Amino acid sequence: MIHPSRPRRRPGPHALLLFCAGWLTAVLGGTCQAAAANPVDLYLPDAPPLSMPGPATGHGIVGDATLKAAALAGVDVNLILQPWPRAQLSVRDGSNHLIIPLSRTPDREAHYTWIAPIMSMDRAFFSLGAPVDSFEQARKTYRRIAVGMGSAQEQKLRDEGFADGQIYPVKIGENPAQLLLLGRVDAWFNGVPETRYIWRGVSDRPLQMSPPLMNTDLYLACSRVCDAALVQRLRRVIEDLRNDGTLKRIADAYLDETSGSLAK
Template sequence: MRRTTIQGVGVLALLASLLVPSGAAGQAIRVVAAEFPPLTTQAGGQSGGVVLEVVREACRRAGISPAFSFLPWQRAQLETQARNDVLIIPFTRTPGREAQYQWVAPVLEFHTVFVTLATPPSSIEEARTLVVGYVRGTSFKDEAEHAALPYVEETDDDLTNARKLKLGRIGAWMTTDLMAHGVYRQAGFDPAELKYGPRLGPVKVSWVAASHGFPKEIAKRIADAIDQMRADGSYRAIVKRYR
């Protein structure tokens, strides 16, 4: 009899948890990311990075409890589109993505660059003679297509690209001017070896994004908190630690 009662209580608790609206219980949300140091990283099992720290502090100020999860980048995007309680970082705003997401707040500016160990290409034309590596599912794919690069290799993460560059398996690594140094060092190599070629296109911006069903009120609180951080100097203090 006691066992039946305990089981019944367990079933009721499970049903209750399923009926609690998303965002209840202190408005907990999930934030998905991938390994893009120094923007987002979980090196040593600790989540960090400049974009992640900004979002973590913004959520604290907004009274939101974020749970950070690191996923393969394409899976992170699919999960964000499918659910209404998920944010994604660091996410570049591009024309192809514009209508698919709710753009919560801009976080950080950056440029796409070619990184090499040998003399870097001085132009897009020279870059077309090299095998170029980048992470699949990122905005780098659009830039590679726009630049008409004929020899490209996609990987699941930038650490793989750093290793391939070191081993001579690619001639150039397409990444951001903020990320190359940290990723190469995380791979166990000396960032002083890196050489930087031309930038691709105009300045880009890393955003916090979500599905269109993500609560607008929570999105506004996060955006307002990031604006507040810019105004009081705390945003600059976080970014400075990663420069």
């Protein structure tokens, strides 16, 4: 539940505080409590092991870290699952909406309030054939590359000059691993921990990986218009969780090996 560090400024603030704290609490207390209990919307994709909306097996590395930080900060959250491009627009154009796991990239920088990094993530090309070692080689080798729609890695391919026909955007939550197995795409450009997590549940065929060719921090972010007290409270708690090793323990619980390093 959100507990602002000081009451919001409204007409007649001293009178309102007296009403809520004094003998008129019985009359107005319900209204004050209801306002304080409003949850903050938290947008996330179904992108294991980073974030998962379902409660059965946890909410993923960034999801679990965010929910733990929110609980410690006294912030009640309402989980919202939307297609990733729409979720980004909802948060960007709204106010006081949270979103995870959002890569901090130059094209997004001005559109969000960046609360704190949870972890950093490498991206690479994955294929069933011989791996490439550069973007240049990938442009020459792959006819069609699966990539998450609206993701930072989709934008990276466009920035690196890949033709529109080479880029095959898929909705986050769909299974590009199956597309790779069926030969509908030649490669998959994606985060290392997410790809390894998904692949082990799909096939035991060897999956070839290029060297990491992209790295960004995955953030808990907020709308550009975001309550400063909320931002500071969450930022402080996440740093505490980083310093006491909690973030690393959460990541280790999902990953068999270190395929994503914690942001420093």
